[in-house]
Amino acid sequence: MSYVLEIKNVTKKFGDFTAVKSVSFNVEDGGFFSILGGSGCGKTTLLRMISGFENVTEGELLIRGESMEGIPPERRPVNIVFQNLALFPMMNVEKNVAFGLQRQKLPKNEVNSRVTEMLERVGLIGFEKKKVTELSGGQRQRVAIARSLVLRPSILLLDEPLGALDRKLREHMKIELKVLQREIGTTFIYITHDQSEALVMSDYVAVMNEGQFEQIDTPKNLYKNPATSFVAGFVGESNEFNITSYADGELTTDNGCKLVKPGLDYQPKKLFIRPEAFILDSPETLPDVALINTRIKNILFDGANTKLSVVVKESADEMLISLPQNAKFDNLHDGDDLQVGIHQDDLKCYQN
Amino acid sequence: MKKRSGTFYLLMVPVLLWLGLLIVIPHLDMVYRSFRFETDDWEMVFSLNNYLTFFQDQIYWLTFVKTALYSIGVTFLAFVVTFPVAFYLTKVVGKKYSSFMTLLLLIPIWIGELVTVYGWMILLRDNGVINTFLMNIGIIKEPIEMLFTNFSMTIGLLYMSMLFMIVPMMSALDSLDDSLIEAASDLGASKWTIFRKIIIPYTTPGIVSGGIIVFMLVIGDYVAPNILGGKSSLWFTEQIYNKFLMSFNWNEGAAFGFLLLGLSSGIVWVALKLSGQKLEKVGS
Numbered sequence: 010m011s012y013v014l015e016i017k018n019v020t021k022k023f024g025d026f027t028a029v030k031s032v033s034f035n036v037e038d039g040g041f042f043s044i045l046g047g048s049g050c051g052k053t054t055l056l057r058m059i060s061g062f063e064n065v066t067e068g069e070l071l072i073r074g075e076s077m078e079g080i081p082p083e084r085r086p087v088n089i090v091f092q093n094l095a096l097f098p099m100m101n102v103e104k105n106v107a108f109g110l111q112r113q114k115l116p117k118n119e120v121n122s123r124v125t126e127m128l129e130r131v132g133l134i135g136f137e138k139k140k141v142t143e144l145s146g147g148q149r150q151r152v153a154i155a156r157s158l159v160l161r162p163s164i165l166l167l168d169e170p171l172g173a174l175d176r177k178l179r180e181h182m183k184i185e186l187k188v189l190q191r192e193i194g195t196t197f198i199y200i201t202h203d204q205s206e207a208l209v210m211s212d213y214v215a216v217m218n219e220g221q222f223e224q225i226d227t228p229k230n231l232y233k234n235p236a237t238s239f240v241a242g243f244v245g246e247s248n249e250f251n252i253t254s255y256a257d258g259e260l261t262t263d264n265g266c267k268l269v270k271p272g273l274d275y276q277p278k279k280l281f282i283r284p285e286a287f288i289l290d291s292p293e294t295l296p297d298v299a300l301i302n303t304r305i306k307n308i309l310f311d312g313a314n315t316k317l318s319v320v321v322k323e324s325a326d327e328m329l330i331s332l333p334q335n336a337k338f339d340n341l342h343d344g345d346d347l348q349v350g351i352h353q354d355d356l357k358c359y360q361n
Numbered sequence: 362m363k364k365r366s367g368t369f370y371l372l373m374v375p376v377l378l379w380l381g382l383l384i385v386i387p388h389l390d391m392v393y394r395s396f397r398f399e400t401d402d403w404e405m406v407f408s409l410n411n412y413l414t415f416f417q418d419q420i421y422w423l424t425f426v427k428t429a430l431y432s433i434g435v436t437f438l439a440f441v442v443t444f445p446v447a448f449y450l451t452k453v454v455g456k457k458y459s460s461f462m463t464l465l466l467l468i469p470i471w472i473g474e475l476v477t478v479y480g481w482m483i484l485l486r487d488n489g490v491i492n493t494f495l496m497n498i499g500i501i502k503e504p505i506e507m508l509f510t511n512f513s514m515t516i517g518l519l520y521m522s523m524l525f526m527i528v529p530m531m532s533a534l535d536s537l538d539d540s541l542i543e544a545a546s547d548l549g550a551s552k553w554t555i556f557r558k559i560i561i562p563y564t565t566p567g568i569v570s571g572g573i574i575v576f577m578l579v580i581g582d583y584v585a586p587n588i589l590g591g592k593s594s595l596w597f598t599e600q601i602y603n604k605f606l607m608s609f610n611w612n613e614g615a616a617f618g619f620l621l622l623g624l625s626s627g628i629v630w631v632a633l634k635l636s637g638q639k640l641e642k643v644g645s
Contacts, residue, residue: 062543083549095544099562108558109548160548 012074013038013163013196014059019068021054021220028054030220031068036164036198036213041190043199043207045244046217052200055217056166059198060089073163083112088157089166093173094149096141102128102152103137109160127159131189146174147182154186158195167199171206183209204244208232216240238359241281248328250280252358260358264324268299270356277358282351284316285331289338291350298350305345308332319347395616411616421600425620428597429628431511432580435518439526439575440568442519447527448560451534463531466524474521474584481520481589485513509591517585522578526571533567534560569638573629580625597621 014036021029029051036042046052057063058070061082070077072086088109097105103124110120128134131151136144141152150170157165167186171179187210190197201207207214208228215225216239224236235241242249250262258271262280270277291298303319306327317330330349332338341347398408415421446466450459469477484490485507492504507513537560545555561568586596601621604614633640 060547062547082543082546083551087547089544089547091540091544093538093540095538095540097541097545097559108545108550112549112551112554156548 011038012036013072014198015069015071015074016059017069017071019055019058019070020066021051021058021063022066028220029058032220032222033068034215034222034225036196039194039196040212041187041197041199041210043201043211043214044217045201045204045207045214047202047243050217051220052202052217053168056089056168056198056200059164060087060166061085086163087166088160088162088164089168090153090157090170092168092170094153094170096149096152096156098140098142101138101140102133102144105141105152106156106159109156113160123159127155130158130193131155147178150174150182154189158193162195164196164198167197169201169203171201171203179206186210208244216243218243235281235357238279238281238361241279241357241359246284246329247281247357248284250282250328252277252280260356264321264326264328266299266301266321268351268353268356269297270353270358273358275360278361279359281357281359282328282355284329286351286355287330288350288352289330289332289347291348295350295352297353299353300348300350303328303330303347303349305341305343305347307343308341317341317347319349391615391618394612395619397612399612411613412620414613415617415620420595421617424595424600425597425624427595428580429624431515431518432576432625433628435515435522435579436526436572436576438515438519439523440530440572443523443527443530443571444568447530447534451531452537452539466527469520470524474582475588477520478517478585478588481513481517482508485516485589508589509594511590511594514586514590514594514596517589518579518582521582521585522575525574525578526568529567529571529574530564531567533564537563565636566638569633569636572632576629576632577625581621 012035016032016034018031018033019029020027020031032055044052044055054063058065059072059077061077061080065078077085097108100108106124106127107120110123115123124137125134128137131154133148133151133155136148141149144152153170154165154167171182171186174182183206186197186199190210197210199207199210208231211228213225214228214231216223216231218239224231224240226234226236231240232245235244241247250264250266252260253263254261255270255273255277258273259267259269260277260280261267268280288295288298291300293300302322304322305317305319307318309316309318309329313334315332315334317332318327319330320327332341395411396407396409397405398410400406415425450462454462482489486492487504487506487508489508491507492501495501496504541559541563542555545559550558581598583596583598583602586594587599587602590596597617598621601614601617604610604617
């Protein structure tokens, strides 16, 4: 397998502050790779190093096997879609898309045919002469992507380009971007703080925290088997517990649950359980399922995302349980007692 | 249309008085005078003779052409000199220093044109600062004649008008998002291309609006051409001044004044057409 991008122990320092701490990863050609992290985690700095706007303090950055050291942004085979899109307001759609091709001094008819081909691909035929200020948010998005893709870069970098869109359009663009990436086959590296964007679109997601990668994995694995407590808490929703004691495969949490989790070869400190992992009204006969007695404090109605806020008996700490919206559970009320089950594989324990 | 209240009209009074008394009425009087002509029989008649003088007597329109060309030149120089400064202040230094430095730029305006012009005389005259310095370090033997030439006049005009170029240009550059420059660079543009294709087109409204102010100030200036230009540098405003105060021919002076207004407006109009700008857009 050839790697389009190889990052080897890359570190970036701004004065005393280390924004990116010795990060290493490889991106396969033709994939959709996301870097997910909260604001200030260093993901934008990493992106700017790949595009060439920031120097690498230490380490090595290779694109298609070639070192990018000392190569300025205009000569790198990567293009970037900026967070605010950065379309040129004094040019129309066509000129925006043609800008990069004209810089390569290509013959005029080739420029025109490639621009038309790209506009067709993103569905902007008929908008060639429109000013970019007259377009809707989604159309502007597509111009920005077309402007970069028309140069046929090895990698397309996207810096949270969906952030400014409203919710409906964002959901739509997510799917559109994924489809576009599949069709064109260009490697996309997508920076975002929105986990749903990362999970829906990506082949691989890297979760970044304080300048380091916590885990690089497929979206499904990231969700099912978080490698660290940060990932478990950051990706998806989770109930977090502190573990007070662990012995002989039995653990006790600070809110008094006694649960069985055999085979840990370390002393766990933190326990994460996803809201949807709880089995409501669990039959007592299921294997490897521990039962917890709870009382319902609140029903937080949110359509398909409706949650129960419950307290474990004899404790004040609340935890969230997903409540499927079907006839079976329609008669639950605040204050009801509820027995829930949890399979031992859904108990995610961490050392710190 | 909304019905206006009495307060609205009351508040309009100062504006209308100002426009009427100080601008409209004197101008109407001047228009009237510019068409009055004294015949050989000392009779006042309506005539176009005052305007014809301008075209018939070579010295007048040659002076005007020179004034116009120099004004265009000074405007261009003002752009060349101030653009790097404006770029530096808005894009290179941080916000903190930029406002302080802009303040420093404004100081010459507080002093007034006359004083700064005399300041330039001290620098440029034969035994002035520049000549003395150059002779002391041995680059020249004889002082270079700089004062009372077109050179010294150009410097004076440039110095007094430069700031009016910088301010609109800075506000245009300020609104230019840095990511546009980065995007252009990412798409393969060299520094020169970014300047030519992104920065200049983006700031054109600011450049044109600054250019109009500078051009109008320079073409209508009297102090710098008169004091720094000396006898050899004729400026059209001096011709108008001479008509009014030397030959006491107010009628011809008024006609020349309107010719200056008309011709300079014409040049501004051509400049707007050439740069593809609209006056409303530039004015805002």
